[in-house]
Amino acid sequence: MLQLVYISTATPGQPSNAIDTILAASRRNNARDAITGLLYADGKRFLQALEGPEAAVEAAYARIKADPRHRAAVILSRRTIDAREFGEWDMAYRAPGNDAAGFMSRISLLARDASPSVRATFESFAETRRAA
Ligand SMILES: Cc1cc2nc3c(=O)[nH]c(=O)nc-3n(C[C@H](O)[C@H](O)[C@H](O)COP(=O)(O)O)c2cc1C
Numbered sequence: 001m002l003q004l005v006y007i008s009t010a011t012p013g014q015p016s017n018a019i020d021t022i023l024a025a026s027r028r029n030n031a032r033d034a035i036t037g038l039l040y041a042d043g044k045r046f047l048q049a050l051e052g053p054e055a056a057v058e059a060a061y062a063r064i065k066a067d068p069r070h071r072a073a074v075i076l077s078r079r080t081i082d083a084r085e086f087g088e089w090d091m092a093y094r095a096p097g098n099d100a101a102g103f104m105s106r107i108s109l110l111a112r113d114a115s116p117s118v119r120a121t122f123e124s125f126a127e128t129r130r131a132a
Contacts, residue, residue: 003037003051003081004061005118007125008073010044018069019043023091030089035060038110039091040122046070047125049118051084076121085114092126100130 019041026039035052048064050057065073090110094103107126111119 001051001081001084002054002057003049003077003079003085003118004057004075005047005049005077005121006061006065006073006075008046008048008070010041010046010070011068014069019091019093022069026091027089029060033060036084036086036089038086038114038122040094040107040125041091042094042129043096045125045129047122049086049114049122051081051086077118079115085118086110087113094126094129104130 022041023039030036030050030052033052033056035050035056037049037051040047050060050064092103092106092110094100104123104126107122108119111122114122
């Protein structure tokens with residue numbers, strides 16, 4: 001199986017429910033394609049892990065990368081994994097003004113089975129974005 005982690009920047013000026021639309025398509029497609037992972041979103045940045053059969057993950061990433069709702073997608077990590085590190089498909093969305101401590105513990109919980117480096121990527125990203 002392949003696991004990809006990328007980071008990107010949200011395109012400004014999107015409707016406030018943009019994230020709901022992204023999540024609905026992700027849940028539907030990822031269930032169909034046996035993809036699991038985690039999407040971090042705070043309205044400005046995305047950090048996403050995708051894992052599953054190699055061809056399915058590559059195809060999903062190609063679709064996602066071309067999506068005009070974000071830009072400047074950069075792959076942070078590409079690894080072959082023997083077992084899934086994210087049991088299901090999940091999203092952690094932090095709305096402006098949301099409790100930072102609660103959000104941090106949610107990220108830690110969702111990434112608890114990820115490899116130390118992938119977990120650290122999510123935790124330090126959320127920490128850096130705390131005040132953003
Ligand atoms: C930040 C971001 C993350 C996304 N994550 C996924 C995803 O995990 N799976 C997925 O199928 N589509 C994801 N999408 C949506 C895809 O870009 C694309 O719109 C969708 O796969 C098209 O699916 P459809 O043909 O079923 O409408 C994401 C889009 C953005 C902007």
